[in-house]
Amino acid sequence: MQTKIKTILAIFTLFIAATSCDDYLDLRPQDGIIREEFWKTKEDIQAAVIGMYSSLLNSPPGVSDFPMSQYLFMHGELRGDMIAPGLNATEDQRDIMNSNIMASNDLTNWAIFYRTINYCNTIIDLAPAVREKDPTLTQVQLNHFLSEALAIRAYLYFTLARTFKDVPLKLTATLTDEDNFQLPVSPQKDVFAQVIKDLKLAEGYAVQDYGNNDSNKGRITVYAINAMLTDVYLWNDNFQEAFDAADKVIKSGKFDLIKVSNNTWFNTVYAKGNSIESIFEFQYSKTNLGPFYNIFFQRHQFLASATVLEDVFGVDFTNPANKDIRGDRTSLVAGTNEIYKFTGENNDTRKELQGADTHWFVYRYADVLLMQAEALAELNRGSEALTIIEEVRLKREAIDMTAETIATDNKKEVIDYILAERSRELAFEGKRWFDMLRNARRNNYARLDILIDGAILSAPADQQQSIIAKLKDSNSHYLPINTYELYTNKALVQNPFYK
């Protein structure tokens, strides 16, 4: 009897021991795929790349920060001189507009940038191994995917370095909790150098043509990379390189400025997007809408500042027909100062809420043209720079009121003219503050007056003097590291201006 019980017990124990390691005790997420099962075919890489792009459109479910395009808008415009707070502007947004910035300001949260950077890093780290598993994946295809991830990562680091100055450089994927998250910041110039390195690498891998227009404008092409390179080179004062990179875009013959005409031009370039003028856009669609209808129209957080219409685009009080088409009812609505570029269907009618799918324009052809003009001006080729400005103005039928006659050898005036033309052409496209800062900081802040004049124009009267004094400190031109980041990452050092 005893032996029998013992035997049964032994068999039972053996049974449990032998079977206990089976799958049903293994915990795997029920709503996703784990890494070991992904990264097996080229379709997996494709899915990851598209996922990276869609993280630029809207944040994943359960994450409550703003969409990337709204951050790009806010970082590029709020501190410039063309924006005023709307009725629904938050306290944090107003504080940034008034240069009243503290590290606790929520808009200094950079989580969204690093989230997408991690998506890029994951592709860069894990995609090459797929080639061993999937024989149908060619090296060329793999390189194409890598160029997309490298370029997006470079653009995000570029934006971070323009916004925060020194930021942590994380170039490997975060795959486990054991990763080191205590990263110190890298100096801005190192970040720029990394960005250039990545973009150069990506350029070698990049696609020229995906075979359909939407992909050509919505995914990274060799032209988007060169547009980015032009921009970074200008920030780095490498003017010849900037000129060359821009030239690659211009000489490609794939882009052009569309002749302006009432309604069609606006509809083609902005409302529909992916036009011949466009180089890289965030592809919002009717099923994945952008934030613009809400923040510019329905519960408007941002307005054009009161001086934009008159000072930027010029108003002919005697002849209303004589107007810059890029002003009233393109960039903004006269009278209400509503920002119209991202909500209009054409110059007369606005889109419906459900159909407000206007893209976010990262680079357009006119942007590259004017960046090349800036490089030319800095290379003391002022007359060629002016030719480019004139070309843009001619195509846009700019009014005489905003035309300037200047000496081609007067670099300061040429740059000012380029800046003014950029503010007309690229109004509210997240460029203004970066344009001002890039030109102001050149030659050891020789043109600090650009920022100060902007502040005089837009600062509240009772804080103007403080704001000017603050702007004289170059560290104040960059946002602080958010308090939360400092708390979780002890290796970070706060920008000294925000002690």
Added chain:
Amino acid sequence: MKRLLRLPSLLRFTLVFLIALVFQNCTEQKIKESTDETLNITDYLRDTEEYSMFSELLEITNYAPFMNTYGTYTLFLPTNDAMKEYLKDVGAASLKDVPVADLQNIVKLHILNQKINTTAFTDGKIATPSLYGQFLVTGATNKNGESSTTVNKTASILKSNVEVGNGVIHVIDKVLRVADKTLAQTIEQDTSLSLFTEALKITGWYDVLNKPIDYTTNDIESYLTVLAQNNDAFKAAGINNIEELKAKYSHLHEPLNPKDSLNLFVSYRILPKLQYLADIAISPALVTKAPLEVISAKLDKDVILLNEEVFNGVLEKGVAIVREKSDLTASNGVLHFAEANFAIKKRLPAPVYFDFCDQNEFRQLTSVFRIPGAAPKTSLAKSLFKDVTWDGNDPITYFKDAARGGTVGFGWHGDCLELLQFRDGRVQNIAFKTPVIIKGKYKVWISYRAQTTKVGLVKVFFDGVELPRQINFLEFVNTSSIPERVLESQGYKRHVQPTSSKMNCRLVGTIDVTVTGRHTLTLQSQSAFTGQTWLDVAEFRPVDMDQLYPKFDSGGDGFAPLP
């Protein structure tokens, strides 16, 4: 083992229980009872070595317990280095050598009774006074490329917005000093203001400016602001000494008389209340101690200009304030420096024709504003207007018709301001900021496009005072052969030429404008209008002027030729 198993079950159970107890540790479970461990100000200071001297100061003055109570305070906290510098300044070896009363004042000056973060700082005073009673001034400076926020111009903030349990701390690098000189003493001390000082003395204003403020009553009203000008500014105006100043301004030869022009010259520079440059920059008109005289102020880029005005289409250049020297705090007020000599302008009443549509917000609509044949009506929301306010949330509408045609084309400029439903809850108590009206007596005429039904009576208020006559928007112009002078005596006129039967004009009353400047004209509907109200022009004609002519050109921009 066997013996153990043979024990009665109860005992076995107890044994297991006891063994379990032995393994279970007997230490007391620690439950955290506090929800917040942030220190209060005093404890925070005791904890931090760099601030030991201020902590000692709190102990000596007996403020330490007070700063440890719950509340919302702002503390400007000088570092030890700053405290040492202060001791050196007052020539004391340690804090104990300084009179306790002085130390108490110092402490009180560093504490505000409200929590104020640096984001609330402006170029001027902090809205809450210090416990001492004096206001602190904030700003920002740049030294060697590094900018920092400053307090009272001298102290820079080293570390800002340190949250503690009972408020917020800003660490500063200098001890703030109580301003102990009155305005009069401050002015007298500055040798470049010698002529201004003499002027103050002979007009008797010196004593007024020398009167200390009673901080215990915390009376902001009794503070004064002085716009001084130095000897160079006088010299530039051709005045080299006090005799020449008297000769130029003192028309009664008794400067002590408040009616004497020299006395007015001085009192025009003294403003009631504590007004730092940041306050001046945002107030369009500054009341002065000269009876019923105001100084207009305007911010042109970053320069504050006094008395820069456009009168009758002519720009009168203003006088700038010298920023660097101004904002000088005295115990009873603040001192600013004007760049050049300025004086009260004598102006005669002039007519003001105020087109209700002539608002900047409408003017920006260049494709619509005063363009015949463009979109006839354009509505703008309440939040957009700077100079028009009303109750209710309906928009107001710019309405333009072809000249001398359509509905409102017969009015001046052929346009009217339309209120779709002038009534409670829609648009009510609509208030317009008028252009500058020079002080004097005026008759107020309001013209409108009449309606046959669905509108009614409207009351008119000037600066909140009701005018005697109401306007009846149902009333059309009298086109009979009654001479116009007779009509005028009844309070009606035909304000456009050629006369239109659709427009009418009503005299609502005579006003006495006591202060030159912009005023408020308010219209109040007396019933629930369901039809549109169309407003054309408000005329302010000086009482001694012809009230009929010149007439407006119907549908045009200018005046009709005189008959």
